[in-house]
Amino acid sequence: MDSPNNSTDTVEQPVSAASAKPSDFTKRHDPPREPAPVKLYEKRRAVHNKRIDGPFRRFKWFVMLVTLGIYYITPWIRWDRGPYAPNQAVLIDLANRRFYMFGIEIWPQEFYFVAGLLIMAGIGLFLVTSAVGRAWCGYACPQTVWTDLFQHIDRFVDGDRNARMRLDAAPWTWGKVLRRGFKWTIYLAIAFWTGGAWIMYFADAPTLTHDFWTGQAAPVAYVTVAILTATTFVLGGFMREQVCIYMCPWPRIQTAMLDEKSLIVTYKDWRGEPRGSVKKAAKNPGEFGDCIDCTQCVQVCPTGIDIREGPQIGCITCALCIDACDKVMKDIGRPRGLIDYATLEDCKREAAGETPRPAWKTLLHPRTVIYFGIWAAIGLGMLFLLGTRSHTSISAAPDRNPPYMLMSDGALRNSYTVKLRNMESRPRKMEVEIDGLAGAKMWTGTMDYADAKRKLVIDVPPDETKALRVYVIAPPDTKAQDFHFGVTSLDPQKETDQAEARFTAPGDSE
């Protein structure tokens, strides 16, 4: 808005930030070069990003604190479930096939809750992407968080950008070896702690920690820690932005999900171009844009890109360049927001001299609303299912060999394996009854025929499935027929369930 229409480029293409190829800018500013021989391999140029402070940097600190806090601390939170269940708040108990998350306990057959959670996470990513662009990449992705952490270690050990660049170029003296050794030791310590925290989700954390250091933990624990230590060390310490640019599929998927309505970090080239120093601009008023080509935005970038080249896959939208540019603009007395979060549509509007739309309008377009609707519907559905699910169930499988038994008094007997599920963390009494099958009685493998009844009260241990061998005896000449086993929990919950069963008799066509 400040310097409209003084670039030929913007006259032709107001949305040049979106459509401009990097070469458009480089052509303008760099001397023509010899065409380099075609090489498929591009050597990595180390990123030494400069320290910067600003609202987005502080937000990144906050997110880092929260995400790392959640990751490292969660397994150590205790949650009292009584004497029959573990007291770890979040526990994926693979050995006993139970998944605990605070007040929720999930059995393997309820794994759809976890699937639902993962679907919600996926749709949540879509929602965030359509609303605020690659915010996940910029703030919350583990790769971003750990890279950020390791870059701070770099800064702590070796100093800021210039010092690091000097040290990088310096020959390998003992001092450099020591420095590198010290830094990589810190890397390794963080990496080890990261790997070590992971396994705590799968066993009782204090016990596992003790077992781990006394050499009594399962081999899989050591292997997992070793693998995750190695991946953290390599991905966070050395590969860093290359993971985002070359390895991760998510940026590629996101480019397909972003459109002119998505918030992205954008350089407003119609305002910035052509670039010129403050001095030059003072000499030739009206000739130059707001960008003074100080390259602060490039220097602070954790992935080492130049945002002024336009939206690109290397940009994780962490907005540190906004912090850097805003600071410079403030110092030279120009309005902030030369680099800013904006949608391409708004850029177009701004470039044409219109007022940008308010932020809520940017966020509230149909796609975000639909994503949010789906996301919330799944969440509410799962909450409803969680709230109403029964903690008692029964299933019955008939013996097929022999299908039925003639008793000495002519009565017919069928045998079943009846399973009673008690999903509460306390022992419960359950009443099993025969529903249908007139005159039938039943007893279990640990009872006597003499005690056979139509209703049996069974003690079911806490958090377990109790398998019973049940013999059902029916009067002579009972015909083959379907009936039900019913179960009722003998506690205030009075939960009930039914299992279909077939009583086989001579002449049954089954």
Next chain:
Amino acid sequence: MANKRIDEATQTETVGHEWDGIEELNTPLPRWWLWSFYGCIAFAIGYMIVYPAIPMVHKATEGTLGWSSRGQLAEEMKEADAARSTVRAKIAAVDIVKLPEQPDLMAQAVAGGAAAFKVNCVQCHGSGAAGSQTLGYPNLNDDDWLWGGDIKTIEYTITHGIRQANDDDLRQSAMPPFAGVFEPQQLDALATHVLSLSGKAKPNAQGAQIYADNCVVCHGDKGQGDRTVGAPRLADAIWLYGGTKADIEKQILNPRMGQMPHWGGRLDPVTIKMLAAYVYSLGGGEKIAQTTTPEPVKQDDGQPQQ
């Protein structure tokens, strides 16, 4: 002949031979490939030395490690036996009468017995232990027992067998054949009387008389049978050799009597105990107190019973 030159188009050396104008480029294998190949050869040589490899006339070379699949199986079996040994020791230590009172141990015994049953018993009694009425193998699921259905009696029967020599304590009895003894009409009357014991026919005086004269000693006056001699109960719904009148007549004339080998010498006592627990658990097991002859009581006038 050898005329190596650099091919212009590819900048690659030729092998130096030419066939009617056709030349071959010498493109060597990548180093890594070559070294992997040499590595494989070295590995194969080592493998042939330490593992059985070269087939000879009678058997293959043995290899320095002494490994064989049979030896591995034996080792695994030994490990499995070792893993079972504690449970087996516990089962061996407990009195079989007390076994059903310990549900956990009983469950383990039943599981072990089920496995042993599948190997040793299914040939006659069937995989579901349902026997065969046509062949005369008793069904072990029901509540009808020829020799008694409490866990200790079952163990005794398995250990010593039925009507098969080579064991001094075997279950022995025989029903005499009545072929040629009765007139057809008498036979008919007797079979009808036998059927009447379980309410399947009307009683008749002649049959009752013949029954009283010939059968009562073993089968009892009401057809209740006698477990001490394995005489079947005739007053129930279960017929080992068929429950029709023809079946019964056939059995009277020319009785069939089943045999069971004694397992005492072939299976170890713990396995037999587990088998007894399994058969007992099939749903027809009887309480000790109900049927078993009491343990010999040490009294002056008391006679130890079998």
